[in-house]
Structures are given as structure tokens and as C-alpha cells.
Amino acid sequence: MTVLEQPGSSRNTSSLAGPPPSWRPRTDPAPLLPDQEPYRLLGTDAAARLDSGLLTRLYTQLVRGRRYNAQATALTRQGRLAVYPSSTGQEACEIAAALALEERDWLFPSYRDTLAAVARGLDPVQALTLLRGDWHSGYDPHEHRIAPLCTPLATQLPHAVGLAHAARLMGDEVVALAMVGDGGTSEGDFHEALNFAALWQAPVVFLVQNNGFAISVPLAKQTAAPSLAHKAVGYGMPGRLVDGNDAPAMYEVLTEAVQRARRGGGPTLVEAVTYRIEAHTNADDATRYRSAAEVETWRAHDPIALLERELAARELLTDAFVGDTKESAEQLAADLRERMNADPELDPMDLFTHVFAEQTSQLRAQAAQLRAELDAEAAGHTEDAVGAGGFAEEARP
Amino acid sequence: MTTTVPATARKPATMAQALTRAMRDAMADDPSVHVMGEDVGTLGGVFRVTDGLAKEFGEDRCTDTALAEAGILGTAVGMAMYGLRPVVEMQFDAFAYPAFEQLISHVAKMRNRTRGALTMPLTIRVPYGGGIGGVEHHSDSSEAYYLATAGLQVVTPATVEDAYGLLRAAIASDDPVVFLEPKRLYWSKADWSPDAPTEVAPLGRAAVRRRGSSATLITYGPSLPVCMEAAEAARSEGWDLEVVDLRSLMPFDDDTVCASVRRTGRAVVVHESNGFGGPGGEIAARITERCFHHLEAPVLRVAGFDIPYAPPMLERHHLPGVDRILDTVARLQWESDRTDGGGE
Ligand SMILES: Cc1ncc(C[n+]2csc(CCOP(=O)(O)OP(=O)(O)O)c2C)c(N)n1
Numbered sequence: 047m048t049v050l051e052q053p054g055s056s057r058n059t060s061s062l063a064g065p066p067p068s069w070r071p072r073t074d075p076a077p078l079l080p081d082q083e084p085y086r087l088l089g090t091d092a093a094a095r096l097d098s099g100l101l102t103r104l105y106t107q108l109v110r111g112r113r114y115n116a117q118a119t120a121l122t123r124q125g126r127l128a129v130y131p132s133s134t135g136q137e138a139c140e141i142a143a144a145l146a147l148e149e150r151d152w153l154f155p156s157y158r159d160t161l162a163a164v165a166r167g168l169d170p171v172q173a174l175t176l177l178r179g180d181w182h183s184g185y186d187p188h189e190h191r192i193a194p195l196c197t198p199l200a201t202q203l204p205h206a207v208g209l210a211h212a213a214r215l216m217g218d219e220v221v222a223l224a225m226v227g228d229g230g231t232s233e234g235d236f237h238e239a240l241n242f243a244a245l246w247q248a249p250v251v252f253l254v255q256n257n258g259f260a261i262s263v264p265l266a267k268q269t270a271a272p273s274l275a276h277k278a279v280g281y282g283m284p285g286r287l288v289d290g291n292d293a294p295a296m297y298e299v300l301t302e303a304v305q306r307a308r309r310g311g312g313p314t315l316v317e318a319v320t321y322r323i324e325a326h327t328n329a330d331d332a333t334r335y336r337s338a339a340e341v342e343t344w345r346a347h348d349p350i351a352l353l354e355r356e357l358a359a360r361e362l363l364t365d366a367f368v369g370d371t372k373e374s375a376e377q378l379a380a381d382l383r384e385r386m387n388a389d390p391e392l393d394p395m396d397l398f399t400h401v402f403a404e405q406t407s408q409l410r411a412q413a414a415q416l417r418a419e420l421d422a423e424a425a426g427h428t429e430d431a432v433g434a435g436g437f438a439e440e441a442r443p
Numbered sequence: 444m445t446t447t448v449p450a451t452a453r454k455p456a457t458m459a460q461a462l463t464r465a466m467r468d469a470m471a472d473d474p475s476v477h478v479m480g481e482d483v484g485t486l487g488g489v490f491r492v493t494d495g496l497a498k499e500f501g502e503d504r505c506t507d508t509a510l511a512e513a514g515i516l517g518t519a520v521g522m523a524m525y526g527l528r529p530v531v532e533m534q535f536d537a538f539a540y541p542a543f544e545q546l547i548s549h550v551a552k553m554r555n556r557t558r559g560a561l562t563m564p565l566t567i568r569v570p571y572g573g574g575i576g577g578v579e580h581h582s583d584s585s586e587a588y589y590l591a592t593a594g595l596q597v598v599t600p601a602t603v604e605d606a607y608g609l610l611r612a613a614i615a616s617d618d619p620v621v622f623l624e625p626k627r628l629y630w631s632k633a634d635w636s637p638d639a640p641t642e643v644a645p646l647g648r649a650a651v652r653r654r655g656s657s658a659t660l661i662t663y664g665p666s667l668p669v670c671m672e673a674a675e676a677a678r679s680e681g682w683d684l685e686v687v688d689l690r691s692l693m694p695f696d697d698d699t700v701c702a703s704v705r706r707t708g709r710a711v712v713v714h715e716s717n718g719f720g721g722p723g724g725e726i727a728a729r730i731t732e733r734c735f736h737h738l739e740a741p742v743l744r745v746a747g748f749d750i751p752y753a754p755p756m757l758e759r760h761h762l763p764g765v766d767r768i769l770d771t772v773a774r775l776q777w778e779s780d781r782t783d784g785g786g787e
Pocket of ligand 1: 158226228326481
């Protein structure tokens, strides 16, 4: 039953008014619509045109990334990291995001995207400062043009739009690539960011890593849209659907989107279809919401294994190459292990250092109080500090 | 509504279990009670506080929502307008902020705007505070933001019994309640009988947790156990401290607080939240206004520093601890020599 056939609705066809006079479609949605199936290169005929150098480069980075994930996860078990959201299984998205950008571009990662930041050049230990808990973020974003790893979901997306817009206003050909999870696409900030980006034709690429779950909630409870890439169309930008475990496909689609943005072609929304192999974090119990069998089917679609097949077919998977790659990954892990096993040098007085550009009298007084407490603690007789806590004079009666 | 429970039926229960039980009982008693939020269904919440509710009452009554705090609270407003009693979970303190527009502009003001025609019998559960080693955005003490908004009740349990009693009361309230759950106390235990749960605690009444004569510690939520420990430690210094647990910051129990301070003559307010602009300032002002002639010393505060929440490895320096409380208690003596001995 259509609306017009419903009881009470008029059957008089003369009431079927046309569109209001000023109405016209603003954009033809067809070119914006994503493919029906995730775009793939590996295992298709199109893989033949891929450059071997690119494939080996991607492979080395994927293997290093996986090793990094495993090492960081091990560090949580030893209590060296407060928490680690592993991207095992999603390495192709992480690496492609980093490699698709030029040096002048900016990356806006979420808390799961440590690997993208490391692949872009961030020191592997600095990338974990936040998760170790010695400081929030803690690296200089300007050094590699990486915004702080963002914990509140989707809140970094409007930042990416603003930065890219500002760069364009200032005449710089800078692109921002912002990463978000499937769950994050439900937040208001995601929608507002897309709308601004499309309205301003900002040079931004939104990369959604659809890894199946937002903690325990599956995609089916997150969206009723045909795909997350479809969300782009409503805002007036193209949506691309890609196999997120196909590293060259990811690289190609993101590179295209970055170049289009750089040329003034506006934003793109890319949905990478992938899977979170590990639990949400080491603190999560994934058996409560998904089956081992489901995880196994995704293990069979592993990004490293997929790429290995192509490399083997080209006879590039030589013992020497595999050995070198493995060694480079082991070195990364050993370096990470060693440096993370050294206790970080922390100065509690730093708590007051970066609150304001100019210290307030209140914070000076509080810093003096903490200094006195620390001195007393060091001297081993806390009692002597009683009453001498360095309170500001004005606090005295 | 007190039920006497034979001692044998009482066994250790955690605060998290008491909260679950409160929601379960409320849902069983009243079909209009609905629980909703991120991961509250299949997973039972990231702290397992809603564990089993979806199984027992179905997904329509305990719903895994999309990941959108403004959407969760905004739809809850509509549900409440149509007669339901939503119990909303915000996953962590700092992740409730996207919902503030709904909270401040609508939840807090609906009764007022409609001259009482529309009410908001909503409970918004927020795990809050530090002490669990969480990375940034997982340890905020957000109570001052809620307190600054007229029209919201702000409640925070510190004991297992109160977790049950206050949450039942919050859900039963016809006005919105921001129910702050001290996450570091989720696993604290007490002998409690989940089979014959205790009373529905009235909102707006403080509890004297420890009787004392030389000064009053006024506190709530995560700082209560710290204050109790400090009160014990202070005995050796000759201080006999009274400890008042506010339980509800709004409505505020002026009577209990003032009666205590008038008895002891001295007061220290203790909380994790920033001191500047924090709840302690309001509490100290009220005490000064009402008890000025009984005070032997200015009302002092022990609060978190005025810094963005400390990273986990440094949070022990930020959080009010026993030593900082004792240092402050000692300063109460500067104003007048105490006659009952002790002190420094
Ligand atoms: C605004 C906000 N709400 C809630 C959370 C708590 N939280 C952290 S991760 C997460 C799930 C995110 O899922 P998704 O966006 O799919 O990313 P994934 O973790 O799968 O990479 C939630 C609910 C948060 N970080 N920020």
C-alpha cells in the first residue's frame, strides 16, 4: 500500500502536485554513489598492473605493523601499558592511510590508529605515551603533522575539516586525512564534519574503518544505511567502498581521494571493510558478543596473507626478502620492548607546567603545595609537612 | 520500606552488583522503566552494571543504542514525554559531553518550560572519577557541570547499600537525576543481601558515617573511603573527626551538614573535582552563611588540583589522599587552640 492508497488520502490525481517551482536536484547523486561491492585489486586481473615496488613496500610495513601490535599487546600483559586497542587485522588500512599522504599533509588518527602514526614517522614509543599513561598524547603534532590520537569518538573530524579549510584559505595545497571507526559514524560530530567539508569543498579524506564492531555493538545496530560509504551522498561528496584488507586497493583509493582533494575536488568518504581480530582492547571480553567461528572466517581473509599470494605469484616472496622483512619487524619490536621496559622518567611537577601559557597564582600555590609534599615524601617523614603544605598566604585565616 | 534481613542471608556484594539489582527490581516493578546506552545489552555494559538485563527483559527494555550520546539522551527525552522512565547509561564521564545540549536545554528545563505539564522522569547514569588508572577522558569528575545547571538532581552513592537505595530512588523520581557512579568503588564490597534488598533511600539526605567531635569532613562518592581512613588516622593525632557523606549534591542537605558543623565547629570539604569552581566552594559558602557563629576556623577544602585530569601515572598526586586531608585538618587549629588536646 502506497501512501496515496492509504485510507483517508485523496485519490484525486490532480492533487499530485509536481515539485515546488524552485526545486531542482542540486547534484546528480549517481557519480557520488559507492560501488555495490568493496573495491578489490588482489586476486583480480587488475592486480597485474600494480607496481612491484609498491607491493613490497606495503608488505614490509604490514609485517612491521603486525609485530608492533603483538608487542604492544604483550606490554599490556606486563603492565607496561595501561591499555592497547590493537589494530591486528586492520593493518592495511593503517598503512595505506599513512602512505597515501605527502609530508605536507595532516593525519587525524583515533585511539586505534597508533600504527598509522608510526608508519608516518612518529617514534613508536612516543606513539604509546597516551596509552602508557605518562602523559596525554605527548608528542608535537607539528613534527610529523599528526594530530593527537583522539579518544572521544569522531571529535577530531571537524578539526580535520577546519585545518584543511584553513590551509586552502592560506593557499597551501595541504590535505587532511581523518580516521574514524564504524561506531564513530553515529556521532553528531561525524555528520557535522561531513556537511562542513562538502559545503566548503575542503580538501579532506574521511577514512572509516568498518571493523564490524563498536566495542560489542555490531554494525547492524549502528546504521540502517546500505553501507557507511552511502552516507557521503547525502552530504554531497563521493563515497567509496573498499576491501580494507586489500592493501593496494586501500592505497589506490586513498591516494586518488587525496589527489582529488589536493586538486580542489573536495572531500571523499572512504569506507574500508575490515575486521577487528582482537578484542576491543585488552580489557574487553569479545566472547560475550561474537563467535570464534566468525573470527576464523576473517583470519582467512588476512591482509598479509592476501598480499603474500600476489608477491608469491610474482616470485617476489624470496627467502631473503621475507627474512629481511621479519628482521626489520623484530628490530622494531625489540626496540619497543626495551625502551618501554625502562621506567619513564616522570616529574609530578609537570602537572602544572602546561595548563596555561602564563601560570596563575592559584596554580603556583598548588604547585608549591605538591612540591612540599614531594619533598616530605622524599625525606621520608610526611608528618613534618603537616601544616607546612605551602598553601598560599591568602588561604590563611 | 526497610526490610530486616537475617544476618545469615547477607553476603558480600559489590557496588556494581547492587546497581544492577536496583535496575532489575525497578524494571520488574514498573514496565515503563527502560535501560538504554552504548554496550548495555549483550555485553552488559563495559563495567557489567547492566549485566543480564537484556536477557531478562528483552532488547526493547534494555537497548544497545547507536554510538551517539546526544542521540541517546535526546531520544530518551522523547520517550519520557510519552510516559516511559528511561535509565540512560553514559559510558564514561567525559563521553557524556556530547549530550550536554540535550541535558541542559531540555532535560533540566522541561518541567519549568511547560509549567509542570511535561516532566522528565529520567535517570542518567554516569561512571565518574579517577583512581582506576584510566587513560585520558576516563577519569573526569564532572559533578560541577551538572551542579551548575538548575533543574537537575545530582546523586552519588559511596556505599553498596546506597548504590541500591539511591538508584531505586533516582529511577522512581519524577524529576531528572544525574546519577554519578564512583567507578573506583564499583568493585568495593559490603555484606548486603541482594535477596531482600534494603530501603529506597530518600534523595537529598546526607548520612553521618562516623561520629566525631573535633571537626567535620564533608564528602561524597569516591572520597568517602579516603575520608574514613583519614578519620581513623587522625585519632593518633588527637582529632576525633566526624564524616558526613552527602549522597546527594542536589538537593543539598543543609540540615545534616549544619547540625554537624555546629557540633564540631570546624569543617573540611573533600572531593576529587577541581577546587576552583568545584562543589567545595558552594558547600563552604553555605556553611559560612549558616554556621558562622559556630565556626572556630575557616571552612577549608581538599580538592583535585585545578589542572586537566592527571595522566594515570601521576594521578595519585592529583587525587586528595589521606595525608593531604590530615595536613588540612591540622591547619584548622591555627584559628584557635583546641582544648581537647592533640594536634601537631
Ligand atoms: C564520545 C565517545 N563516546 C563513547 C566512547 C567510548 N568508546 C570508546 S571506543 C568505543 C567504540 C568505538 O567503536 P568504533 O567507532 O567502531 O571504533 P573501533 O573501536 O571499532 O575502532 C566506545 C563506545 C568514546 N571514546 N567517545
